[in-house]
Amino acid sequence: MILEMLKLVCIGVLYLILGCHAAGNWCYEHEECEPNTWPEHYPTCGNSSQSPINIINAEVQLDSELQPLHIFGSSQPSTGVVTNNGHTVEVVLSSDYILDGAGLPDIYKLSGFHLHFGSLLAEEGSEHQIDGQAYPLEVHFVFFNTEYVDLATAKTKPDGLAVVGVLFEIGETHKELQNLVNVLSDVAYKEQSATLSIRLSQLLPHTVKNFYKYQGSLTTPPCSENVAWHVISTPQQLSNDQYEAIVTSLYFTSSTSVEEIPMVNNFRLVQPLNGRIVYTKQ
Numbered sequence: 001m002i003l004e005m006l007k008l009v010c011i012g013v014l015y016l017i018l019g020c021h022a023a024g025n026w027c028y029e030h031e032e033c034e035p036n037t038w039p040e041h042y043p044t045c046g047n048s049s050q051s052p053i054n055i056i057n058a059e060v061q062l063d064s065e066l067q068p069l070h071i072f073g074s075s076q077p078s079t080g081v082v083t084n085n086g087h088t089v090e091v092v093l094s095s096d097y098i099l100d101g102a103g104l105p106d107i108y109k110l111s112g113f114h115l116h117f118g119s120l121l122a123e124e125g126s127e128h129q130i131d132g133q134a135y136p137l138e139v140h141f142v143f144f145n146t147e148y149v150d151l152a153t154a155k156t157k158p159d160g161l162a163v164v165g166v167l168f169e170i171g172e173t174h175k176e177l178q179n180l181v182n183v184l185s186d187v188a189y190k191e192q193s194a195t196l197s198i199r200l201s202q203l204l205p206h207t208v209k210n211f212y213k214y215q216g217s218l219t220t221p222p223c224s225e226n227v228a229w230h231v232i233s234t235p236q237q238l239s240n241d242q243y244e245a246i247v248t249s250l251y252f253t254s255s256t257s258v259e260e261i262p263m264v265n266n267f268r269l270v271q272p273l274n275g276r277i278v279y280t281k282q
Contacts, residue, residue: 026038026041026042026220026221027087027252028087028252028265028266028267029252029261029265035268035269038221038223041221042221042222042223044217044222044223044224044225045221045222045223047217047223047225048272048274049215049216049217049225049274049276050216050217050223050225050271050272051127051128051216051217051218051219051227051229051268051271052126052127052128052129052165052216052219052267052268052270052271053128053129053214053216053270053271053272053273053276053278054128054129054130054131054132054270054273055128055129055130055131055212055214055231055278056131056132056278057130057131059278060212060278060279060280061277061278061279061280062279062280062281063213063279063280063281064281066102066103066213066279066280066281067101067102067103068101068102068207068208068209068281069099069100069101069102069164069207069208069209069211069230070099070100070101070206070207070208071097071098071099071110071164071200071201071204071205071206071207071208072097072098072099072100072206073095073096073097073098073200074097074199074200074201074204074205074206075199075200075201075206076095076199076200077197077198077199078093078094078095078197078198078199078200079093079094079195079196079197080092080093080094080195080196080197080198081193081194081195082180082183082186082187082193082194082195082196083187083191083192083193084187084188084189084190084191084192084193084250084251084263085190085191086190086191086252086253086254087220087252087266088114088115088116088263088266089114089115089180089184089187089250090112090113090114091112091113091114091180091196091198092111092112093110093112093198093200095200096109096110097109097110097200098110098146099143099162099164102211102213102228102230103213104162104228105145105159106145106146106147106159107145107146108143108144108145108146108161108162109143109144109146110141110142110143110200111142111143111144111151112141112142113139113140113141113142113203114139114140114142115137115138115139115140115246115266116137116138116139116140116219116266116267117136117137117138117243117246117247117264117265117266117267118136118137118247118264118265118267119247119262119264119265120244120247120248120264122265123136123170123243124136125137125138125247125265125266125267126138126167126168126267127140127165127219127267127268127270128165128167128231128270129270130167130231130233135167135168135169135235136168136169136170136238136243137167137168137238137243137246138165138166138167138168138267139165139166139168139203140163140164140165140219141163141164141165141166141203141204142161142163143161143162143163143164144160144161144162145157145159145160145161145162147159148160155218155224155226156224157226158226159226159228160224160226161218161224161226161227161228162227162228162229162230163227163228163229163230164204164208164211164230164231164232165229165230165231165232166203166204166232166235166236167231167232167235167236168235168236168237168238169235169236169237169238170237170238170239170240170243171237171238171239172237172239173238173239173241173242174202174236174237174238174239174242175202176198176199176202176203177203177238177242178242179196179197179198180196180198181242181245181246182196183195183196184245184246184249184250185249187250188249188250188251188255189251189253189254189255189257190251190252190253190254190255191254192255203236208230208232209281210232210233210234210280210281211230211231211232211233211280212229212230212231212233212278212279212280213228213229213230213231213278213279213280214229214276214277214278214279215227215228215229215276216229216276219267219268220268233280247262247263247264248262250262250263251263
C-alpha cells in the first residue's frame, strides 16, 4: 500500500512538472518553472544576447549621434484596461502612442506596459541594474514595429520590438502611478481586470534624452532576442506606501486556487553581456 501511494505521488509530481511546461507555462514562484529552468524548456532563454543586464557606466560607450526618443501622443489622457496575467499586472491603453528616434529603423506603437518588483523584505525588484544597483520597481513599455500587423507577428521578427524601461526608487509619491495603485485590489487575482485613466507623459515623457540603449531580449519566455532596449538613466520616484501596496495587493494565483501565492519578486536576474555594447549620449 505504501509503495502504491509513493508511485501515485511520483506520478502526480511528474504530471505537475510536465504539465506546467506542456501548457507553455512558466513562473517565478515554483522551483519547477522559475527563471533558472527557463532555458531547459525555452531554449532561446539560454542564448547569448539575453536581458536584463547590469549596466556598468565605466563600460558604456558614448554615441554623440544618438538621437532622443520621442513618444508621440503621451500628453493626452487615456483610459485603459489593467489585467493580472498571473505574472504581473499589464496595462493596455485605448489611445495610440508612437515611439520614434534613437536610431530605430521604423515607427513603433505601444502595445502596453507592465511592472516588475520585489517584496516587503527586499526593495530590489527591478530587472535592470545600474552599476550593480537594483531598484524597487521597473516599468516596461513594450512597443512593436508598425511594419508588422500586430504584436504577435512583430515578436517573430528581428526588428520587431522596442522596450523602454523606467526605474523607480523610493521617495516622493508618484501622482500618476497612484491611478494604477488605486485599482490593484480589483485585479488582485489572476485573470481579473479593471479600468483606469492615466496620462502616459507622467510615466514616460514626450522626449527622452538620457537613456542607455542596447540589443537584447524579452525578459520572459520565449526570451526572443529581438528587442531594442532603452533604459532611462534617471529613476523616477514612488512612495514607500505605494511600493508596499504593489507588493502586498497581488497574487500569482486565481481567486479559486486552493493556495494563494503572493505576487512578489517577479523579476529575472541579470544576464551576461557577452560582448554587447551599451550606448548612451550622456
